[in-house]
Amino acid sequence: MYELYYWPEIQGRGEFVRLALEAADLPYRDVAREPGGTARLLALMRESERGTLPFAPPFLKQGDLVIAQTATILCYLGRQHGLAPSDETGFLRAQQLQLTLADFLQEIHDTHHPIGSGLYYEEQQAEARRRTAGFLAERAPRYLGYFERVLERAGDSGFLCGSRWSYADLSLFQVLAGLRYAFPQAMRHLEPRFPRIVALHAHIAALPRLRRYLESDRRIAFNESGIFRHYPELDRPRA
Amino acid sequence: MYELYYWPEIQGRGEFVRLALEAADLPYRDVAREPGGTARLLALMRESERGTLPFAPPFLKQGDLVIAQTATILCYLGRQHGLAPSDETGFLRAQQLQLTLADFLQEIHDTHHPIGSGLYYEEQQAEARRRTAGFLAERAPRYLGYFERVLERAGDSGFLCGSRWSYADLSLFQVLAGLRYAFPQAMRHLEPRFPRIVALHAHIAALPRLRRYLESDRRIAFNESGIFRHYPELDRPRA
Numbered sequence: 001m002y003e004l005y006y007w008p009e010i011q012g013r014g015e016f017v018r019l020a021l022e023a024a025d026l027p028y029r030d031v032a033r034e035p036g037g038t039a040r041l042l043a044l045m046r047e048s049e050r051g052t053l054p055f056a057p058p059f060l061k062q063g064d065l066v067i068a069q070t071a072t073i074l075c076y077l078g079r080q081h082g083l084a085p086s087d088e089t090g091f092l093r094a095q096q097l098q099l100t101l102a103d104f105l106q107e108i109h110d111t112h113h114p115i116g117s118g119l120y121y122e123e124q125q126a127e128a129r130r131r132t133a134g135f136l137a138e139r140a141p142r143y144l145g146y147f148e149r150v151l152e153r154a155g156d157s158g159f160l161c162g163s164r165w166s167y168a169d170l171s172l173f174q175v176l177a178g179l180r181y182a183f184p185q186a187m188r189h190l191e192p193r194f195p196r197i198v199a200l201h202a203h204i205a206a207l208p209r210l211r212r213y214l215e216s217d218r219r220i221a222f223n224e225s226g227i228f229r230h231y232p233e234l235d236r237p238r239a
Numbered sequence: 240m241y242e243l244y245y246w247p248e249i250q251g252r253g254e255f256v257r258l259a260l261e262a263a264d265l266p267y268r269d270v271a272r273e274p275g276g277t278a279r280l281l282a283l284m285r286e287s288e289r290g291t292l293p294f295a296p297p298f299l300k301q302g303d304l305v306i307a308q309t310a311t312i313l314c315y316l317g318r319q320h321g322l323a324p325s326d327e328t329g330f331l332r333a334q335q336l337q338l339t340l341a342d343f344l345q346e347i348h349d350t351h352h353p354i355g356s357g358l359y360y361e362e363q364q365a366e367a368r369r370r371t372a373g374f375l376a377e378r379a380p381r382y383l384g385y386f387e388r389v390l391e392r393a394g395d396s397g398f399l400c401g402s403r404w405s406y407a408d409l410s411l412f413q414v415l416a417g418l419r420y421a422f423p424q425a426m427r428h429l430e431p432r433f434p435r436i437v438a439l440h441a442h443i444a445a446l447p448r449l450r451r452y453l454e455s456d457r458r459i460a461f462n463e464s465g466i467f468r469h470y471p472e473l474d475r476p477r478a
Binding site for chain 2: 050052054055056065067068069071072075076089092095096099100103106110114115116117118119127130131134135138139143146149153
């Protein structure tokens with residue numbers, strides 16, 4: 001039984017782990033969402049500050065093993081449960097795609113927090129407008145274009161690496177879902193250029209286990225405390 | 240023989256790969272720094288834009304295998320050449336530390352580019368001042384404090400994971416070297432709080448292979464096109 005430790009009120013980076021656990025039907029406890037769980041998360045955060053645990057959640061715990069960093073957790077789950085190709089090239093490829101998605105995610109986060117994660121959005125709103133304009137005009141199309149071409153070259157499988165979905169496909173699903181939530185107007189303009197990503201998103205959303213998860217109350221709704229935030233003033237279609 | 244493809248005029252992310260190759264005495268070509276090499280790098284970038292290669296350099300090539308994302312390259316070199324613990328827990332730990340250093344590095348980069356990597360520093364200087372103030376007051380001490388505590392708990396070995404240096408130690412060396420270059424005044428105030436990181440830096444710099452590399456012209460000097468940039472107006476000791 002895995003134990004996931006992550007902030008209980010946002011999808012955040014923990015969601016990439018939840019999606020893998022759910023899609024692979026792996027039993028897990030979402031500890032901080034259980035009664036009294038926030039106290040357990042905070043206790044773990046104090047251990048983290050003392051250096052006995054990694055830098056920041058999500059943490060995945062299994063017995064004495066504690067893993068952090070989303071991509072490392074997914075790498076581990078991928079190897080344990082076949083959620084990525086098992087040959088060396090495929091293993092590296094999945095990890096590399098995941099780290100590129102992590103870079104993309106950080107840029108998405110920084111659209112609303114360009115000056116500092118310790119400040120409120122309202123304290124950096126002017127800068128956020130400027131950063132988001134460049135993000136929607138250049139960075140988002142560049143990343144999406146890259147993943148679209150990876151899917152194009154993958155051919156009929158429709159997945160990023162290998163002949164079935166991997167944790168990287170689940171993560172790309174989540175990124176598109178989040179972008180649609182955060183920037184509905186801008187994405188309406190952008191999406192037609194990336195039909196393979198749109199098709200992958202639909203395919204992942206329709207996986208029976210994922211569909212059940214997404215419809216359940218285990219799936220936290222997107223909100224303005226997470227990575228993907230809908231601030232209408234930032235959501236402008238590209239001129 | 241490995242082939243490294245990276246921008247020829249900066250240390251950048253490629254330097255983390257160079258340090259591993261040099262410290263492990265692995266033969267490699269730094270392709271873009273050879274005569275005509277920039278054209279070869281640009282050709283690879285076009286392949287990358289067509290989706291036949293990963294998103295961005297550094298690329299490490301060995302025969303038909305092309306690996307990108309610094310942490311993935313280091314993970315590969317680590318497994319092939321014993322540059323990280325080989326047991327599963329140690330393998331995951333090295334990767335997790337590396338990804339935390341990658342997060343730190345991104346925040347260091349964004350001190351001078353908070354609004355967009357496509358804009359010049361001069362176009363975002365006011366925002367850079369604001370972001371850097373928060374970085375030096377909060378983020379840098381938080382990351383450095385974490386790595387200091389990891390070293391403290393490692394005890395006598397003096398390394399981040401395992402009983403000898405790993406690629407993560409080489410990377411922490413590089414991050415401290417870069418911070419000293421970028422923020423000499425601020426680091427003079429900060430460093431006394433992190434004696435174990437300072438000692439690790441000195442130890443790595445004195446490894447015979449590394450010392451020869453650092454004194455050679457293979458080591459590109461820090462400069463204001465790289466990740467670590469010295470802009471005196473940003474370098475303020477914490478109040």
